[in-house]
Each structure stands twice: as structure tokens, then as C-alpha cells.
């Protein structure tokens with residue numbers, strides 16, 4: 207099978223991570239684990255975008271040098287990824303030497319081949335915000351909003367990347383292969399932006415205005431524009447992450463909808479084309495989290511801290527909630543009550559209880575050993591068919607990026623397990639020696655569905671899955687699927703269960719009050 211090169215957007219290192227960052231990294235981590243389970247070779251790359259004006263300004267505000275500042279911020283990101291079990295193979299910070307070298311090599315190559323040329327940039331510049339303004343920011347009466355203070359017309363010598371040269375090529379490519387972008391309606395957005403002639407892309411800034419960036423190798427007075435620098439992280443981190451152009455392999459890039467046009471949908475494929483490299487395999491564009499239908503923003507106090515949520519509900523509950531709640535590609539509204547309800551219902555009550563009930567009955571009736579159920583009766587046959595059918599649908603939906611629906615299918619298998627126990631009432635069977643085979647089948651089937659589900663759901667809730675597998679008497683490690691997957695587990699009989707403990711213990715506020 208092909209090897210999968212999977213990347214996240216690299217977050218701006220100008221503030222602590224928020225819910226949007228956490229969702230994207232959890233999502234990509236889940237895709238990486240799922241592909242590994244399917245037997246694919248995977249390289250999962252993530253990182254931080256550490257140059258540019260925003261970072262320079264935030265560092266100045268904090269009274270630190272930009273490098274000190276990003277070093278501090280990076281610990282928050284790395285700490286959160288550890289807590290959330292987001293485990294990339296490589297984590298690239300754009301201030302690393304391997305990246306600087308690669309960016310400079312690319313600049314030299316494109317400059318030498320005539321794809322980067324010197325030119326004049328003319329525009330309106332806000333002295334207070336220290337940035338060029340676009341026409342979009344202008345008020346209807348032609349003036350500029352107060353927040354920009356004094357605005358002057360400025361001319362600057364800069365370098366430009368000849369984007370226009372690649373416009374027709376890109377348009378044709380996306381017309382022929384709209385599935386390069388998921389969901390496909392996003393490909394239309396890019397094609398729409400390609401209707402008008404593309405201006406060449408200004409890829410440098412004078413050092414006098416912005417010092418915090420990678421210097422141009424052919425002009426010491428200029429630094430590289432942050433997007434040109436950031437996009438190239440995908441090449442630096444490809445292969446073994448040594449920053450070699452020849453290591454690039456077409457990636458699946460997971461990004462949010464705000465950075466599709468123009469950065470990933472236009473600049474990036476044109477840069478790859480100019481470098482003579484094949485275009486990416488896919489852009490996987492997710493939507494935005496909102497809260498009470500509003501943008502998450504510090505100024506409105508509408509922020510959601512993923513670290514706090516993971517501490518309160520557990521990392522796996524957080525991972526499960528964001529992936530179950532958001533239809534990949536669309537927006538979703540964050541609601542803490544709904545997170546708590548999913549934890550209590552689907553995770554604790556449905557998944558956790560199935561293990562707890564069946565596991566303790568095996569303790570009680572079978573001395574903690576999984577009984578054998580060699581000749582399934584009709585109830586078992588029907589149950590097994592339901593579970594295997596749900597697993598196949600889960601797999602199909604996961605491959606089509608319908609994670610929220612895929613989880614729904616997997617939970618049908620869990621629910622079938624609970625219903626089977628209710629219907630067969632093992633506590634009654636245990637009283638009747640004539641019903642031994644039926645009791646064995648019930649208990650063994652419950653263990654089997656749990657084993658199948660834990661192995662698959664590891665990509666979403668890794669710590670729980672591994673704890674669950676250990677309780678089932680296994681090692682807790684999940685390898686790739688057996689050849690004939692999905693197949694009913696064959697080697698369960700006689701296995702001694704581990705200690706049965708609740709996977710999702712009651713939260714303090716859920717515990718009954720003692721008066």
C-alpha cells in the first residue's frame with residue numbers, strides 16, 4: 207500500500223493553543239493512527255509557524271526577543287499535544303536551521319530560474335499596525351478605520367514570485383481533478399479565485415520594517431514573507447525531515463477553511479510546480495468551531511481552552527467529542543454540556559458499562575477466564591453479523607472522511623453488545639445449568655465485540671482503547687489489522703481478564719451528593 211504523508215497546518219506561535227488548533231491536530235492524529243491500523247506506512251508532520259509580524263509584535267509586547275518568546279510558546283503547544291496524545295513523527299519549528307537552509311535553497315533556485323524577480327510594491331501602510339492594508343479594509347467612504355491610525359501611501363522595493371505564470375496550469379488541474387480538495391465544494395472556491403488574473407506574490411519584506419524572518423540569500427536587506435516560509439515546512443519535514451527538496455512526496459494537508467484561498471489552494475501548488483515537484487495528494491479542509499454560533503475570539507471572551515477541557519473530562523473524551531460532533535469540512539458549535547453528555551452517555555454508559563458488566567460477570571461466573579463459544583447459536587450468529595456489518599461501514603466512512611458518522615456506526619456495535627446482554631440476561635442463565643452454553647456464548651460475544659471495537663477506536667481514544675484491551679487480558683497495543691479483517695476473534699477462550707475498572711469514572715459533579 208502507498209505510504210501516507212500527512213501534515214497539519216503549522217500554528218502561529220504568537221499565543222497559546224486554542225480549540226481550533228487542538229481539533230485539527232487531534233483530527234490529523236486520528237487519520238494517522240487509522241491509516242497505520244490499515245497497514246499503511248505513515249509520516250505525520252506537525253509544527254509551529256514562528257516568523258513574521260504577528261510573532262514579532264507579540265514578543266515585543268511581552269518584552270522578550272522573538273526567539274525567547276517562541277521558545278516559551280512552543281512549550282504550551284508541545285505540552286498540549288502530549289496531554290492529548292497527538293503524536294506526530296516530526297514536529298517542525300520554522301526557526302530551525304534545517305528549515306532556514308531549505309527555504310534559502312528554494313529562494314536561490316527560483317531566483318536563478320527567473321521565477322522570483324525584483325519589483326516595486328505600492329500600497330497603503332498603517333504606521334500604527336505596521337502593515338499594508340488592502341482595499342477590503344477601506345470603509346465605504348474611502349477612509350480607513352480608526353484602529354489603523356495614520357495611513358500613508360508607500361512604495362517599497364521587493365521580490366515577487368511569478369504566480370501568474372502558473373495560473374492556467376492550476377486552473378486546468380483543478381478542473382480536471384476537483385477531488386484534490388475535500389470537500390469538493392471547496393475546489394470551486396479556489397477555481398472562483400482563479401477567475402481573475404493573479405497578481406504576482408510579494409515574497410519579501412525589507413528588514414527595516416520586519417526583522418523576524420529568514421533572510422533572502424540574494425539580498426541581505428530583505429527577509430522572506432511568512433507564508434512563503436511557512437508553506438515550505440511541508441518540504442523540510444518530508445521524508446526523513448532533513449530539509450531536502452528531493453524528499454518531498456505528495457502530502458495530504460489538513461487545514462482550516464480560512465487558509466485555503468489563497469495560501470494552500472493557490473500559492474502552494476504554484477510553488478510546487480515552479481520547483482518541479484508533484485502537487486499534493488489532497489487538501490483536507492475542515493470547518494471552524496464557533497461558540498453560541500459566534501467566532502472564538504479573545505476580545506469577546508469566547509475562548510475555549512482545550513487544556514482545561516482535557517483536564518476536566520480527560521483527553522479521550524475531548525478527542526471523542528470533537529470528532530463525533532463536527533462533520534469534517536463543516537462548521538460546528540462547541541457546547542461543554544454536550545461534551546459532558548457524550549462522555550457520560552456514549553463513553554461511560556455505553557462503552558464503559560459493556561466492559562464493566564460483562565467483565566465482572568466473567569469474574570463471577572467463570573473465574574475471570576473468557577469462556578469458549580465454538581458453535582454459535584442463532585442469536586450469536588445474528589449478533590456477530592450486526593457487529594461485523596457495523597465495522598465494515600465504520601471503515602468505509604472513515605476512508606471517506608466521514609468520521610462523525612463512522613463513530614456512529616462503531617457505536618452501533620457497542621449498543622448491539624449491550625442489547626444482547628439485556629436480551630439474554632446472563633444473570634438468569636447463570637442459575638440454570640442447562641443454559642451453560644448460552645451463558646458462555648453471551649459472555650464470549652461481549653468480550654469479542656469489545657476487542658474489535660477497542661482495536662478500531664484506538665485512533666480516536668488511544669488511552670482508553672489500550673486500557674480496555676489490557677482489561678480484556680491483552681497487551682494494550684494495537685497493531686495493524688489481520689489480513690481477513692473484520693473477522694470474529696478466534697483466540698479468546700481461556701484468556702484471563704485483567705482487573706476490571708471503570709474506563710470513564712464519574713466526574714466529581716456526577717457523584718451522588720452525601721449530605
Ligand code: MSP
Nearest residue numbers: 215216217218226227255436437461462463494495
Ligand atoms: N500559521 C498559519 C498556517 C500555516 S500552514 C503552512 C495559520 N496559523 S493559525 O494558528 O492561525 O491556524 C492554524 C490552524 O488552525 C489553521 O488550519 C486554522 O484554520 C485552524 N483554526 C484556527 N481557528 C479555528 C477554529 N475556530 N476552528 C477550527 N480551526 C481553526 O493559519
